[in-house]
Amino acid sequence: xxxxxxVPNINFMAQxxxxxxxxxxxxxxxxxxxxxxxxxxxxNLNFGIDFTGGVLVEVVYPQGVELDTVRQxxxxxxxxxxxxxxxxxxxxxxxxxxxxxxASSSEISAHVLQALGAEQKGVQLRRIExxxxxxxxxxxxxxxxxxxxxxxxxxxxxxxxxxxxxxxGAIAALIHDALMVLGFLWIFQVEFDLTTLAAILALIxxxxxxTIVIFDRVRENLINQRKGTIYxxxxxxxxxxxxxxxxxxxxxxxxxxxxxxxxxxxxHSFSVAMIVGVIVATYSSIYVSTGLAVALGVSRxxxxxxxxxxxxxxx
Amino acid sequence: MQPYATWKYVVLIVVMILGALYAAPNLxxxxxxxxxxxxxxxxxxNDFGEEVDKTLTxxxxxxxxxxxxxxQWLISFNDEASQRTAADALKRALGNDYVVALTFAxxxxxxLRSIGAKPMTLGLDLRGGVHFLLEVDISDVKKKSVERYxxxxxxxxxxxxxxxxxxxxxxxxxxxxxADADKLNAAKSxxxxxxxxxxxxxxxxxxxxxxxxxxxxxxxxIVDFAVKQNLTTLRNRVNQLGVAEPLVQRxxxxxxxxxxxxxTDATQxxxxxxxxxxxxxxxxxxxxxxxxxxxxxxxxDSELFYTREGRRPVLLKRDIIAAGSQLVDAASTVDQDxxxxxxxxxxxxxxxxxxxxxxxxxxxxxxxxxKERQVxxxxxxxxxxxxxxxDVEEIISIATIRGVFGKRFQTTGLxxxxxxxxxxxxxxxxxxxxxxxxxxxxxxPSLGADNxxxxxxxxxxxxxxxxxxxxxxxxxFGAFAIAALVLNIxxxxxxxxxxxxxxxxxxxxxxxxxxxxxxxxxxxxxERIREELRDGQxxxxxxxxxxxxxxxxxxxxxxxxxIGTVVLFAxxxxxxxxxxxxxxxxxxxxxxxxxxGSRSLAYLVFAKRKLKDLPIW
Numbered sequence: 001x002x003x004x005x006x007v008p009n010i011n012f013m014a015q016x017x018x019x020x021x022x023x024x025x026x027x028x029x030x031x032x033x034x035x036x037x038x039x040x041x042x043x044n045l046n047f048g049i050d051f052t053g054g055v056l057v058e059v060v061y062p063q064g065v066e067l068d069t070v071r072q073x074x075x076x077x078x079x080x081x082x083x084x085x086x087x088x089x090x091x092x093x094x095x096x097x098x099x100x101x102x103a104s105s106s107e108i109s110a111h112v113l114q115a116l117g118a119e120q121k122g123v124q125l126r127r128i129e130x131x132x133x134x135x136x137x138x139x140x141x142x143x144x145x146x147x148x149x150x151x152x153x154x155x156x157x158x159x160x161x162x163x164x165x166x167x168x169g170a171i172a173a174l175i176h177d178a179l180m181v182l183g184f185l186w187i188f189q190v191e192f193d194l195t196t197l198a199a200i201l202a203l204i205x206x207x208x209x210x211t212i213v214i215f216d217r218v219r220e221n222l223i224n225q226r227k228g229t230i231y232x233x234x235x236x237x238x239x240x241x242x243x244x245x246x247x248x249x250x251x252x253x254x255x256x257x258x259x260x261x262x263x264x265x266x267x268h269s270f271s272v273a274m275i276v277g278v279i280v281a282t283y284s285s286i287y288v289s290t291g292l293a294v295a296l297g298v299s300r301x302x303x304x305x306x307x308x309x310x311x312x313x314x315x
Numbered sequence: 316m317q318p319y320a321t322w323k324y325v326v327l328i329v330v331m332i333l334g335a336l337y338a339a340p341n342l343x344x345x346x347x348x349x350x351x352x353x354x355x356x357x358x359x360x361n362d363f364g365e366e367v368d369k370t371l372t373x374x375x376x377x378x379x380x381x382x383x384x385x386x387q388w389l390i391s392f393n394d395e396a397s398q399r400t401a402a403d404a405l406k407r408a409l410g411n412d413y414v415v416a417l418t419f420a421x422x423x424x425x426x427l428r429s430i431g432a433k434p435m436t437l438g439l440d441l442r443g444g445v446h447f448l449l450e451v452d453i454s455d456v457k458k459k460s461v462e463r464y465x466x467x468x469x470x471x472x473x474x475x476x477x478x479x480x481x482x483x484x485x486x487x488x489x490x491x492x493x494a495d496a497d498k499l500n501a502a503k504s505x506x507x508x509x510x511x512x513x514x515x516x517x518x519x520x521x522x523x524x525x526x527x528x529x530x531x532x533x534x535x536x537i538v539d540f541a542v543k544q545n546l547t548t549l550r551n552r553v554n555q556l557g558v559a560e561p562l563v564q565r566x567x568x569x570x571x572x573x574x575x576x577x578x579t580d581a582t583q584x585x586x587x588x589x590x591x592x593x594x595x596x597x598x599x600x601x602x603x604x605x606x607x608x609x610x611x612x613x614x615x616d617s618e619l620f621y622t623r624e625g626r627r628p629v630l631l632k633r634d635i636i637a638a639g640s641q642l643v644d645a646a647s648t649v650d651q652d653x654x655x656x657x658x659x660x661x662x663x664x665x666x667x668x669x670x671x672x673x674x675x676x677x678x679x680x681x682x683x684x685x686k687e688r689q690v691x692x693x694x695x696x697x698x699x700x701x702x703x704x705x706d707v708e709e710i711i712s713i714a715t716i717r718g719v720f721g722k723r724f725q726t727t728g729l730x731x732x733x734x735x736x737x738x739x740x741x742x743x744x745x746x747x748x749x750x751x752x753x754x755x756x757x758x759x760p761s762l763g764a765d766n767x768x769x770x771x772x773x774x775x776x777x778x779x780x781x782x783x784x785x786x787x788x789x790x791x792f793g794a795f796a797i798a799a800l801v802l803n804i805x806x807x808x809x810x811x812x813x814x815x816x817x818x819x820x821x822x823x824x825x826x827x828x829x830x831x832x833x834x835x836x837x838x839x840x841x842e843r844i845r846e847e848l849r850d851g852q853x854x855x856x857x858x859x860x861x862x863x864x865x866x867x868x869x870x871x872x873x874x875x876x877x878i879g880t881v882v883l884f885a886x887x888x889x890x891x892x893x894x895x896x897x898x899x900x901x902x903x904x905x906x907x908x909x910x911x912g913s914r915s916l917a918y919l920v921f922a923k924r925k926l927k928d929l930p931i932w
Contacts, residue, residue, distance in 0.1 A: 007849065252835075
């Protein structure tokens with residue numbers, strides 16, 4: 001079965017300016033949204049208790065239960081404004097209490113269960129998590145630092161292996177990808193917890209993987225083909241690696257979908273972030289990283305290995 | 316085409332066998348077991364096994380296996396009923412000096428264990444349990460040492476005959492006032508020699524003041540010391556709980572992680588972890604305590620306390636006969652009347668003082684003062700923690716000294732649970748600094764089992780999807796890639812088992828993700844082979860070129876993913892660390908399996924054949 005018997009010949013670089021514009025605008029949009037959200041002027045990311053601090057209780061009812069009943073029970077027990085939602089089916093209920101609701105005691109589990117009427121109704125405690133606000137604040141700082149360090153580390157590596165214009169392109173693509181995922185999580189209010197952060201950091205590495213494959217091919221083509229402008233060579237390289245990109249993304253998407261479908265709630269936001277990120281990475285590796293490197297004026301000389309000096313004179 | 320070097324096949328086969336061996340223990344599952352350790356943490360006696368055997372025979376329980384493992388005695392059973400019977404019998408037979416805990420033991424056969432193969436540790440999110448994050452109150456540590464200097468420095472100066480006119484305490488320093496510059500300078504040089512850890516500054520205003528402050532290095536050292544001491548104390552307390560495989564570990568500068576697998580009731584543990592309780596034995600002052608309480612005039616060598624029962628005021632001498640720090644052992648017990656008590660053993664100096672005191676005071680009353688510091692944390696409007704300490708000081712018993720005693724005696728007046736907890740606290744020692752619980756996560760056992768099941772299912776589905784896709788798309792080469800992928804998973808599991816790394820739910824996610832990323836290396840190679848074929852190369856040359864050219868690209872791409880995981884490992888805690896380790900390991904092993912593994916298969920199958928085309932599309 002010779003599908004794709006030919007290397008495609010798509011002029012990707014023709015739309016590079018449009019691509020860069022769209023990406024910049026989208027990125028700025030997401031940054032603005034997140035800024036407004038964190039200043040409490042708009043909707044924020046749906047941070048999990050890892051970041052906000054607070055109490056999270058997961059309980060299972062023997063039969064399906066109405067969320068309103070749960071809310072009423074909790075209100076009667078003195079817990080106001082809890083977030084109550086189904087977690088899986090309608091028997092599994094997740095309750096989130098704000099940090100100021102109660103001090104640092106795990107006695108809260110007993111209180112909550114009592115308020116829910118656990119004994120009479122046969123409600124079972126699945127898990128209870130308490131996170132102090134200072135831990136959450138620290139995590140926010142550390143998490144942001146982690147991203148910055150990852151960016152710096154990757155940029156240094158690409159500068160070492162390739163060239164600074166490529167490094168700029170690659171980092172732009174990584175920031176773009178991270179922002180697009182955050183934007184998606186923001187719009188659909190997917191919970192952002194510690195594993196979601198892990199997904200984004202893994203994505204940064206993964207998406208860069210794409211970029212490197214293209215850069216590598218650009219370098220190889222520059223060395224092997226003395227003809228052709230940089231523009232042509234980049235186009236050729238993107239076309240040559242296109243199939244590989246698509247297939248890799250397909251396999252990664254397959255496993256992430258498996259996680260999404262069967263992995264359960266604890267890896268839900270992880271798999272959502274991965275799926276969105278993988279899709280975005282396909283685009284950004286072509287238009288943001290490579291596009292930007294071309295826009296920055298990457299040239300043949302930048303990438304060629306230093307050649308041995310030709311001998312001009314022979315005695 | 317050059318055949319693939321023989322040594323590469325040898326390496327591959329050796330790696331496969333080792334991987335399979337070290338991953339194997341994870342397949343065997345677990346038996347219910349009982350784990351025994353000494354209360355003190357000392358190694359078990361040489362003939363301990365015989366004692367265990369005798370007890371088990373007496374209880375008519377048959378053990379499946381009974382052996383020493385990591386300085387603990389581990390006995391596994393065929394069923395949970397015998398496990399329980401045995402645990403009860405052992406608890407009774409061994410008494411208070413041993414911790415007997417229910418646990419699970421791997422069914423790994425002996426020959427595998429003898430080469431050091433063991434199953435992966437499961438994180439709390441997979442097997443249930445309680446996770447605590449404790450914060451050591453650093454400001455309290457600093458305050459205490461400033462208080463110590465406030466009495467020590469003046470005492471030192473008095474000994475040196477250097478007069479000061481006043482002393483005060485600021486939040487982090489001690490200030491001493493002097494009448495003239497000579498005295499101040501004398502004090503400064505004397506203190507500078509004796510207390511090199513202090514930074515001394517002179518303020519020229521009147522009165523002349525010398526400020527002594529701990530240097531940053533010293534401040535860091537005392538905090539470090541306090542955290543380490545707390546770590547030891549908490550470890551002791553946790554050991555007393557009889558939980559199998561507890562984890563007590565420092566995290567960062569001032570935090571301590573405590574993880575107790577299998578525990579579901581966080582409340583009891585929590586009160587024990589944070590508590591600082593101790594006992595003091597004091598003489599009773601005969602003066603009228605009611606009058607003193609009413610007037611507020613208290614004799615200078617006495618202090619006023621209230622009894623726990625009935626809140627009756629009692630005057631106690633300031634002098635302490637014996638305190639918690641002089642205790643060498645404590646056990647909860649019942650006295651002759653059957654009411655709960657703590658039986659106490661004092662060390663040499665405590666015993667001597669107690670003996671001297673009781674000898675002179677037969678017929679007179681002696682009081683037991685119970686001191687407990689409870690930490691209450693509330694949060695203000697900004698969400699900042701406001702820590703308040705509430706000191707509880709109550710007299711739990713006043714008894715008439717009936718005879719002379721020294722080393723061993725009993726204290727009554729407690730409730731049953733209190734006697735139990737107090738015995739644990741006394742035995743484990745006091746915390747050097749109060750701790751505050753900043754994070755508690757309790758995961759029920761059913762959720763853990765659920766997570767394992769879901770993770771496993773997701774992994775199987777992921778593998779099946781990738782397998783179907785690769786074989787459909789790359790034919791026999793797809794099968795090579797899948798063989799490499801399966802080897803990769805085996806190697807990840809083997810590597811995690813060897814490193815004793817903890818498998819968490821995010822770790823399973825990382826394993827699933829690795830499947831997707833690992834086949835990327837093969838995709839890269841195969842697409843390259845196709846390209847070479849399209850360019851008119853022979854099949855053999857295409858295979859060689861595909862593998863050779865793709866190697867560096869794959870390495871480059873993997874390095875950047877590794878950078879991300881290293882950062883994640885450095886900042887992350889618990890489950891996320893598990894994710895980082897698993898992903899990093901998976902990428903490293905995939906560099907080997909996807910390239911060497913699939914290449915040797917390809918060469919094995921195709922090197923000696925005459926080919927017109929390759930079945931790769």
